[in-house]
Amino acid sequence: MREEAPSPLTGDGGERMNRARSRLGHAFLESMIDLHCHLLPGIDDGPETLDQAIALARHAVKSGITYAVVTPHVHVGRYKNDRPSIRGELVAFQAQLDRRNIPLRLGFGGEVRIGPEIMELVAENRIPFLGEKEGYKIILLEFPHGHVPVGSDKFATWLLKNKIRPLIAHPERNRQIMDDVNRLTPFVTMGCMLQVTAGSVAGLFGEHARRRAVDLLERGWVTILASDAHNLEHRPPELEPGRIAAAKVVGELESWKLVRETPLSILGKAPHIAVVT
Numbered sequence: 472m473r474e475e476a477p478s479p480l481t482g483d484g485g486e487r488m489n490r491a492r493s494r495l496g497h498a499f500l501e502s503m504i505d506l507h508c509h510l511l512p513g514i515d516d517g518p519e520t521l522d523q524a525i526a527l528a529r530h531a532v533k534s535g536i537t538y539a540v541v542t543p544h545v546h547v548g549r550y551k552n553d554r555p556s557i558r559g560e561l562v563a564f565q566a567q568l569d570r571r572n573i574p575l576r577l578g579f580g581g582e583v584r585i586g587p588e589i590m591e592l593v594a595e596n597r598i599p600f601l602g603e604k605e606g607y608k609i610i611l612l613e614f615p616h617g618h619v620p621v622g623s624d625k626f627a628t629w630l631l632k633n634k635i636r637p638l639i640a641h642p643e644r645n646r647q648i649m650d651d652v653n654r655l656t657p658f659v660t661m662g663c664m665l666q667v668t669a670g671s672v673a674g675l676f677g678e679h680a681r682r683r684a685v686d687l688l689e690r691g692w693v694t695i696l697a698s699d700a701h702n703l704e705h706r707p708p709e710l711e712p713g714r715i716a717a718a719k720v721v722g723e724l725e726s727w728k729l730v731r732e733t734p735l736s737i738l739g740k741a742p743h744i745a746v747v748t
């Protein structure tokens with residue numbers, strides 16, 4: 472039997488829809504797009520087995536996510552993933568979902584750890600970009616959790632000169648940025664986008680990260696919310712609790728843009744189901 476699918480993308484952010492959402496509250500889950508999650512089994516620190524990965528996919532659907540761009544770690548020296556290798560894993564996992572009639576569409580991406588070796592991956596066309604927006608390819612770029620490496624701003628400038636726009640992954644969980652938002656300011660000023668983890672806004676990563684996430688929302692710096700799902704226990708594939716918490720800061724309409732319209736615009740074209748080009 473086919474699992475119940477959430478409502479389709481409406482593309483409508485109007486006031487009437489907004490009031491309807493408010494009345495219905497949690498019972499009415501719109502389709503949401505997750506641009507950062509680790510769902511593919513056995514290739515990074517996400518699910519280890521196919522069964523675990525399937526459980527994550529089922530949970531994503533139940534929580535209102537209909538489209539998930541899988542973003543395995545691309546981290547030279549730690550995880551050997553790149554554009555060609557992720558491509559094969561994505562197609563195989565989509566087939567497993569389809570066999571089970573799980574209504575989750577997958578998109579193609581990766582979470583790229585910042586470092587000089589990335590320049591070589593760019594030259595060899597091995598970066599799994601999330602999509603393209605306004606003439607720039609979008610790279611989900613990760614800093615180490617403890618600090619912002621010296622020279623990161625110069626590297627981001629180099630990417631932009633090469634028509635690659637960084638979408639910085641979960642800056643609110645970076646220790647230096649938690650302590651001092653000015654560590655992040657140069658990146659926003661030069662045109663980087665920011666992905667805040669939905670769970671951070673909802674308080675899943677502690678008060679320090681929650682406060683920075685709210686601060687970034689108040690500044691209007693947050694481009695999208697994403698789950699950064701790894702497992703069911705600590706980092707589940709959920710956007711809705713974070714969206715609800717974000718709505719208290721930016722309002723209901725803006726909160727939906729963070730999980731639907733803006734992620735869709737970053738994909739470049741509506742929805743690029745299992746894009747493997």
Ligand SMILES: [Fe+2]
Nearest residue numbers: 507509582699
């Ligand atoms: Fe991640």
